[in-house]
Amino acid sequence: MFxxxxxxRVIPGLEAQFERGWAAGTEAIAREFGGWGSxxxxxxxxxxxxxxxxxxxASWRKAMETRMHHSNDxxxxxxxxxxxxxxxxxxxxxxxxxxxxxxxxxxxxxx
Numbered sequence: 001m002f003x004x005x006x007x008x009r010v011i012p013g014l015e016a017q018f019e020r021g022w023a024a025g026t027e028a029i030a031r032e033f034g035g036w037g038s039x040x041x042x043x044x045x046x047x048x049x050x051x052x053x054x055x056x057x058a059s060w061r062k063a064m065e066t067r068m069h070h071s072n073d074x075x076x077x078x079x080x081x082x083x084x085x086x087x088x089x090x091x092x093x094x095x096x097x098x099x100x101x102x103x104x105x106x107x108x109x110x111x
Contacts, residue, residue, distance in 0.1 A: 001036075001096040002054040007089050009046045014082035018048065021078025026052075028070035033063035046084065049091075057095065 010018045022040055029035045038052035054060040070076070 018082035024075035
């Protein structure tokens with residue numbers, strides 16, 4: 001398994017647009033390039049960080065050769081327009097040494 005961490009600054013007021021575009025783009029990347037999905041985190045101010053998983057480094061590199069140019073043009077437009085110029089960066093890319101992350105859903109509360 002291979003993991004990548006990305007960071008962006010989003011233009012204030014365009015957070016919802018970025019999140020919609022990012023979600024649809026991530027789905028397209030999974031379908032078209034074999035990515036295993038991602039988690040998006042919103043930090044302080046205008047900062048977002050995403051953690052993405054791939055089956056292996058070769059799959060990620062192949063997708064990167066196209067700059068992950070997936071088929072969902074509207075999703076790409078939404079997230080690209082919302083990103084502050086020059087703020088996108090890959091913080092980390094490497095193999096997973098140990099995986100202790102479990103998929104959990106918040107428990108529903110009853111009233």
